[in-house]
Amino acid sequence: xxxIRLKHNEKSMFVGVNDMGKSVLFRYLIKQYLASGVxxxxxxxEREYGVKYKSFEHPKLKVxxxxxxxxxxxxxxxHLIDLFDKTCRQVWDRGKMVMAIESIDFYSDPKRDLxxxxxxxxxxxxxxxxxxxxxxxxxxxxxxDCCGLNRHWFLFHCxxxxxxxxxxxxxxxxxxxxxxxxxxxxxxxxxxxxxLCNPIPYEE
Numbered sequence: 001x002x003x004i005r006l007k008h009n010e011k012s013m014f015v016g017v018n019d020m021g022k023s024v025l026f027r028y029l030i031k032q033y034l035a036s037g038v039x040x041x042x043x044x045x046e047r048e049y050g051v052k053y054k055s056f057e058h059p060k061l062k063v064x065x066x067x068x069x070x071x072x073x074x075x076x077x078x079h080l081i082d083l084f085d086k087t088c089r090q091v092w093d094r095g096k097m098v099m100a101i102e103s104i105d106f107y108s109d110p111k112r113d114l115x116x117x118x119x120x121x122x123x124x125x126x127x128x129x130x131x132x133x134x135x136x137x138x139x140x141x142x143x144x145d146c147c148g149l150n151r152h153w154f155l156f157h158c159x160x161x162x163x164x165x166x167x168x169x170x171x172x173x174x175x176x177x178x179x180x181x182x183x184x185x186x187x188x189x190x191x192x193x194x195x196l197c198n199p200i201p202y203e204e
Contacts, residue, residue, distance in 0.1 A: 004029065004188065008038045008098060009126045011149055014135040015167065016156025021184035021199060023102070025154055026135055027056065028200055030100050033131075034058045039097040043087060045106050081107050085115035092117050096129035104134040108143035122146050140166040153189040157181040 006012060006029060016022040033040050037060065042049065044065045049056050056063075064087055066080050084107045091099045099121060101107075108114055114122065121130060122145045136142050140162040147170050155171075158164060159179040168175035174187060174194040181187070184199035 004032075006033070006131065006152065008033065008036075008096075009129050009131045010151040011122070011126065011132045012134070012152035012154065013104075013139075013147060013150045014133070014154045014156075015137075015139045015163075016158055016186070017137055019183065020156040020181075021186060022135055022154065022156045024184070025186065025200055026100065026102070026133060029133060030061070030098075031058075033098050034060050038131075040100055041087070041091055041097060042100045043084065043102065045084075045101070045103040048102070081115055085117050088115065088117035088121055091130060092120050092125070092128065098131040098133065099125075100133040102135050103137070104146055105136045105138055105141045108146045110141065110143045112143075114143050114145055119145060123149070139163050151190060153187075155181075155187040155189065156185075157183065 014022040042063045
């Protein structure tokens with residue numbers, strides 16, 4: 001497998017169903033950024049870091065978790081999206097860093113406009129030295145602006161026809177191989193070229 005090295009202002013998407021390895025690779029590449037001195041903001045949408053991954057700490061890493069929303073808040077989904085976009089604005093204003101987003105589909109309904117600062121990051125972040133790492137279990141539920149302009153796709157086992165069709169619209173026939181992938185094996189697609197990769201030698 002060719003060594004994976006990402007530039008600090010590149011945009012990458014990690015796709016696959018649960019327990020197939022996408023979050024393992026996601027964390028591996030975050031640690032690679034941190035080791036090279038890049039500031040990373042991790043938006044922990046599912047509130048796993050600090051509980052499931054207690055050792056995941058670094059001076060250059062900031063982890064933000066969405067709050068537990070009180071029962072009396074109306075339109076909870078929109079409330080969480082608004083809070084998320086405030087973090088996107090902080091990243092946009094700072095520049096020259098990486099934003100890592102677990103479960104981008106929580107904030108990027110394909111039937112609605114993207115939150116304004118997420119839209120800026122997805123479309124223009126590179127010009128401000130901002131890189132994006134983003135994961136999704138159901139890529140067909142992700143806005144096209146989050147999927148477009150990705151320099152890297154890291155594709156793990158997927159099998160739902162709508163997801164395969166959606167991925168195919170961005171990377172072509174390579175998507176047809178995804179239902180056959182074994183756990184933790186993945187396809188790295190970049191610049192029109194696809195490479196089948198073995199599981200990474202990584203320990204938490």
